[in-house]
Amino acid sequence: MNIIDLLKFSIKGLRSRTLRSVLTLLGILVGVILLTTVLTVSDSVTYSLASIFAKGGLNNIYVAHTAEGFTRADISQIERIPHVVAVSPRLTAGVSINYGGLREEAVIIGLPKEKIALVIPDLEVKEGAKTLTSTYGCFIGSSLASKIEEKGLKIRVGDVIYVSLRNARIALRVEGVLERYGFTFIGYIDESLIVPYDAVKKLIEEAAGHRITRYQELIVIADSVDNVDFITEHLRYLYGKAVMIFAIKDIVKSIIES
Incomplete structure (x- = not known):
């Protein structure tokens, strides 16, 4: 998936969600664009990728709920997926x-x-x-x-x-x-x-002027880059189309291959 596909995918989601979800997805989209800029404007893509590896970002999976949001029970459930080190709201x-x-x-x-x-x-x-x-x-x-x-x-x-x-x-x-x-x-x-x-x-x-009772976005940290796909598949099985999932390693891979 290249950056154009990512933009189309994000815009499609933006058209069909509530305002809170729109803002969440927009924030993720901005992150995608900025990350792409970092990796494409530089003459040294290798150096940029090495920096991301060093910071551990490739282990992170961003999960945005497109409807009502996640509960504490959802966090507990995700934490029980094998190879998940931690789950953090943001x-x-x-x-x-x-x-x-x-x-x-x-x-x-x-x-x-x-x-x-x-x-x-x-x-x-x-x-x-x-x-x-x-x-x-x-x-x-x-x-x-x-x-x-x-x-x-x-x-x-x-x-x-x-x-x-x-x-x-x-x-x-x-x-x-x-x-x-x-x-x-x-x-x-x-x-x-x-x-x-x-x-x-x-x-x-x-x-x-109102309470926040659910989590619109979670960051799931894998114990290894090698296990990101395994965790991502479990998340899709649990939540289906109710979530949007962005794995950093997949975004980086798509940029390299585009």
């Missing part, structure tokens, strides 16, 4: 941040604290803690931190960043400043805040 949102009176635009990526190292296995911390310990702690990406520092404010571990989405706002404490990471399918880490899932969920709920 939430993302474009936000405004305020640090010491300076405002910047950013993206927050919400993952369960205990799943961050599995979803992004090679994440390195330049300063601060290697893991998030608080529900309202955060990692700040290197480029985002640099933007703030270029305007005269030094990002320090323990400082507070205010994050706004529409009329909702939360305060996050910086627990770590990240080393440069680059692009991954989960998002552009360097321009983002990585935040515990529950904190992002609360922010989005306040902004939307």
Whole structure:
């Protein structure tokens, strides 16, 4: 499947789903396009692929529900599939941040604290803690931190960043400043805040005015690239046309073969 096929497939899904599913699928589509750009504009595709292998991205399978969403029972069921290491929900949102009176635009990526190292296995911390310990702690990406520092404010571990989405706002404490990471399918880490899932969920709920009771997107982590197809087939058997599945290794393969 080449990028044109991916676009057609995504557009077909976009036409027939609810608004929430549209936004989820659109986010995945953007990821596909960005990943394609990374791998095709470079003269060294081999180097780009090696970087993705090193970051463990080829083990990740993105599963988006096209209807009502996943439940906790669904997560438990998927975790029981052989060769599944972990299952992580994800939430993302474009936000405004305020640090010491300076405002910047950013993206927050919400993952369960205990799943961050599995979803992004090679994440390195330049300063601060290697893991998030608080529900309202955060990692700040290197480029985002640099933007703030270029305007005269030094990002320090323990400082507070205010994050706004529409009329909702939360305060996050910086627990770590990240080393440069680059692009991954989960998002552009360097321009983002990585935040515990529950904190992002609360922010989005306040902004939307209703509770989030299900998971629209899950990241399934395989124990090996060799077992991704096995897991993908099980997911299709369990959920059929109710889900859209994007395996990173398949996308990379399609780009190489196109």
